Amino acid sequence: MHDAGLEQAHYRSVVADHAFVDVRSESFAEDPYPVLAAMRAQGRVHHHQPSNQWFLLQFDDVGFGLADIRRNERTSRDPLNPFAMDGAGHTGPRRLIAPALSNQKMQVLRDRTQMIVDDALTAKAPGSLLNVVDEIGYLLPYRLMCLLLGVPELPDPTALRDVTFKSLALIDAFSGPEQIQHFVAAAQDLYRHLDEVVEWKRSHRGDDLVSTVLAAADEGTVMTHDHVVPYLHTLYLAGMHTTVNQISLSLLALMHNRSQWELLVEHPKLCDNAVEELLRFDPTAQYMRRTALEDYRFGDDVVPEGAAVVAWIASANRDPAKWGADADVLDITRADAPKHIAFGKGPHVCIGSWLARLELRVVIETLVTRFPRVELATDELTWTSGITAIRGPDELTLQLR
Ligand code: HEM
Incomplete structure (x- = not known):
């Protein structure tokens, strides 16, 4: 797809109503799909003028962007984080823990996952309300992550929850400078917390992910001690609010x-x-x-070297060219559904996807079995998190039946 001699190429931006789409608006957060469909229909590449970023929207292009266009090594705010790198600095450290998060390994956590969900539902009976985000959504990934990392659960993880959410927001492509400052402060708080965790772990090693990473740093071949906290920072936060929001969106759907x-x-x-x-x-x-470290051609369009690229997973997953005319229909029997790219593609594909699948499955199955007539307690949801990369309603309340 890449063509080196593109100096003369026709740099075209798609000028249309959607060129100025406000990705941060609540209406877009509530339902981004019609706008994404309109942009996708207009061309392979969409130059979003307000943010000066280049959107990839079609299934194949998004997959290519995720797998083949570099992360953002040049501009990384986090130069010691292996997950923010490309090449050997990324793959070596990633391989350390990938086997511990395989599908097979996650099945061993099934009972534990079920216990956490059952715990969250202990006091619930038909007629009760369930606040999905507070009562299940956050606790489930938090408790499983503590188990995997080999660290004790905090008696009240509320403050940590806020800090985790804001740290994750650093991946957002549409934040303003003030917001970024706020998120950086949260990330620093989380770094401090993880510094303490690592310090504690040095004398409490076991069969867990922090111990695995520490052992590799002791050995010093694949990574050093400078990489440990940044590494754990990504690992820790990447599976929290993603899971919370995916649970909410799935139940809502x-x-x-x-x-x-x-x-x-x-x-x-x-x-x-x-x-x-x-x-x-x-x-x-x-x-x-x-970040495009060279020119990339997509049909008649060129994403120029240096451009900030946004690979729209949400658009790819609804692209009719891939999924057919019923791409916007939820069909739980869809045969090729597993070909979605909700977990990304290529070297950075989600390392926690089997854990996330397990969590989603246990929550849904438990509600299906215990409360088959469950309903939304209210249809009036708010979508005000202001973080566009990870989407979900602020709260979701179910009426259990
Ligand atoms: C439904 C829940 C989840 C969703 C939708 C999700 C989605 C994603 C996506 C799209 C990526 C690719 C990032 C990129 O290409 O730049 C990713 C990477 C990652 N995810 Fe997840 N994720 C989820 C749950 C988890 C969990 C539970 C964990 C923890 C074990 C986790 C850990 C990670 C890590 C560490 C990366 C970076 C991988 C790398 O750069 O090599 N994720 N995730």
Whole structure:
């Protein structure tokens, strides 16, 4: 796809109504799909003028952007973080923990996951309200992550939750300088917390991810001690609010598409494929950023060297050229649903995808079995987080039945 001799190429930006789309508006957060569809229909590349970024929107192009365009090594705010690098500095450290997060390894966590979900629902009976975000969404990934990292749970993780969310927001492509400053401060708080965790872990080693990373740093071949906290920073926060929001979006999609929920109640065995289809239909990770370190041609369009690229996963997952005319329909029996790219593609593909799938599956299956007539307590949701990279409603309350 790349063509080196592009100096004379026709640098075209798609000028249309959507050139000035406000990606940070609440209406876009609530339903980005019509705008994404309109942009996708206009051409392969969309130059978003307000942010001066280049949007990739079609399924194949987004996959290419995620897998083949570099992350943002040149501009990284986090030069010691292996997950922010490309090449050997990334793959070596990544390989250290990938086997511990495989599908097979995650199945061993099934009972533990079920216990956490059951715990969260202990006091619930038909007629109760369930606040998905506060009562299940955050606690589930938090408790599993503590287990995997081999660190004790805090008695009250609320403050940590806020800091984690804001640190993750640093991946956002549309934040203003003030917001970024605020997020950087949160990231520093999380770094301090992780410094303490690592210090404690040095004398409490075990069969866990922090110990694995520390052992590699002791050895010094793949990474050094300077990399440890930045590494854990990404690992820790990448699986929290993504999971919270994916749980909310998935339950919301099932509530809004009642026939699909009823189908699942009737055939709980469809749950695995339903999880894939829910990840396709409404992926919380809306996009990922890349930096073009050279010119890239997409048909008649060129993304110039130095450009900031936004690879829109949410658009790729609804591209009719890939999924057919019913791309906007939730169909839990869709045969090729697992081909979605909700977890990205290529060297940086989500390392926690099997954990995330397990969490989603256990939450959905448990509600299907215990509360088959569950409904939305209210349709009036707010979408004000202001963070566009990871999308989800502020709260989601279900009426259990
Ligand atoms: C539904 C939940 C989740 C979603 C939608 C999600 C999505 C993604 C996506 C799209 C990427 C690719 C980033 C890129 O290409 O720039 C990614 C990477 C990553 N995810 Fe997840 N993720 C989820 C859960 C998790 C969990 C539970 C963990 C923790 C174990 C995790 C850890 C990571 C890490 C460490 C990376 C960076 C991988 C690398 O750069 O090599 N994620 N995730």
